[in-house]
Amino acid sequence: MVKIFWFRKDLRIFDNRALEHFIEDTKPGEKFLLLYIKNRNSFKYFGEMRVSFLYESLKEMVILLKEKGYNFNIIKGDSPIVFKELQSKYGNISVYxxxxxxxYSIERDKAIMDFLSTKGSSLKLYSDTTLFEPDEITKDDGNPYSVFTPFSRKCLNLISENHYKSSNCKIEKLSPEDNISSEIFKYExxxxxxxxxxxxxxGLRLLKEFYKNGLDKYKSxxxxxxxxxxxFLSAHLHFGTVSIRECYxxxxxxxxxxxxxxxxxVWMNELLWREFYYHITHHFPYVINSSFKKQYDKLEWNYDEKSFKKWCEGKTGYPIVDAGMRQLNEEGWMHNRVRMITAMFLTKDLFIDWRWGEKYFAEKLIDLDFASNNGGWQWSASTGCDAQPYFRIFNPYLQSQRFDAKGTYIRKYVKxxxxxPDKCIHKPDDMNKEQQVNCxxxxxxxxPFPIVEHKSVxxxxxxxxxxxxx
Ligand SMILES: Cc1cc2nc3c(=O)[nH]c(=O)nc-3n(C[C@H](O)[C@H](O)[C@H](O)COP(=O)(O)OP(=O)(O)OC[C@H]3O[C@@H](n4cnc5c(N)ncnc54)[C@H](O)[C@@H]3O)c2cc1C
Incomplete structure (x- = not known):
């Protein structure tokens, strides 16, 4: 029997629930493998900057584990095939x-589990990505929540030390002599x-800095x-370089x-929004390609590729929208307020299907997290659970004046x-010819001139x- 620890969205050897069990269960003399699989399927939509972030996280793990005498094996391939190969190479395997x-992950894991169990092997799964187990928070009648406020209230009522205490990972308990090494991974x-x-x-540096200089001013x-x-922890939370429990x-x-x-x-509340969208994805998996409120799948969206391209490139003529899209393209991240503004603009002002926007964000965001991205898009498009009601459409000019009054953010990205001048930065097409020449x-x-007129659409x-x- 070979024991395998499969790192996925938990790239750390500290406060890692499944790893704690793996270490406890692996007895001296038992061979073990520490594994990451670079899966072709899940990388289909990954942007370059996201993969680069992942490589940096993996590299750090390789180095850290090497210092401790272990090999971290990074294998390229489709996980079901990788496990078939490992099974035929080592015989019985016990995967954690x-x-x-x-x-899609549930489907993949089920296929792997089914295959392994026919061979006398196993895949054991533990809960680590969120504070609560996927089924833990339900209404009193046992049904899932679809509104955030009562969901968060229930979370706060139920949360106890067990949900956020650190798991006890003493990797040093594993004997380096029992560690199997396979191929060397080539980073691009x-x-x-x-x-x-x-x-x-x-990730820890960011958490420390935020703790010192940001957490007590977060709401403001x-x-x-x-x-x-x-x-700025979202990508670290996604890849698990920092655990949700450490944040809490x-x-x-x-x-x-x-x-x-x-x-x-207010920050804790944001962590619970993340929990909420995981809850929704778990209980309503159809949101993967349908509107949460199914009647909105009847909307006849505008599939206008030309306008979509302008939105993607940050050339809509709405400075706050363009700044956000250019930040996304240049940095692989966008501020939450601007994610809402750009998503609302695409789905309301351009009336383009939220799925196009969701896919574009997925291709660009380093912190892409299916649940939060889908939830954020459906919130903005008013098709989701507890979403912005369809009649409350953001006015991009007012949003810009309110949240970027002096245009500092706009100027940074829309060079x-x-x-x-400040008074024209939110709607520069209002400047007369002379003013335009002067600046x-x-x-x-x-x-560009505005792609559409907000008021009329x-x-x-x-x-x-x-x-x-x-
Ligand atoms: C259209 C749209 C798409 C989004 N796509 C993603 C995505 O792919 N991945 C992602 O992590 N977040 C997504 N968000 C949520 C939010 O914009 C980011 O989590 C946040 O901007 C990350 O910055 P931060 O780490 O500095 O967050 P902070 O404000 O410091 O918040 C701390 C953490 O709480 C969680 N969080 C905060 N706000 C939200 C929220 N509204 N919904 C869910 N979780 C939240 C994140 O994990 C975040 O890191 C999206 C929001 C919208 C409107």
């Missing part, structure tokens, strides 16, 4: 991993995000994209340290507008939603 709740040299660096060291700062007011413990510690914990509570940008030549969109809303 942390559970993934995305519908990929485009890096100027904003993010993978690996646990960096988090909505302003030109301010460093959020944790940090928030609890801060709460005890300060008098008014309102700012911290051609850098000399536009070095001719609208229609150096920066709004009515049309409302009618489309109204016609199928019961």
């Amino acid at each position: 991993a942390n559970r993934q709740t995305e519908p 040299d990929l485009k890096k995000s100027p904003l993010f660096c993978g690996g646990r060291t960096e 700062q988090r909505d302003f994209p030109s301010v460093k007011g959020t944790s 413990r940090a928030a609890l510690k801060k709460q005890k340290e300060i008098k008014n914990d309102e700012e911290v509570k 051609e507008l850098k000399n536009v 070095g940008v001719v609208i229609g030549k150096d920066y 709004k009515e049309n969109v409302l009618n489309k939603f109204k016609s199928i809303t019961k």
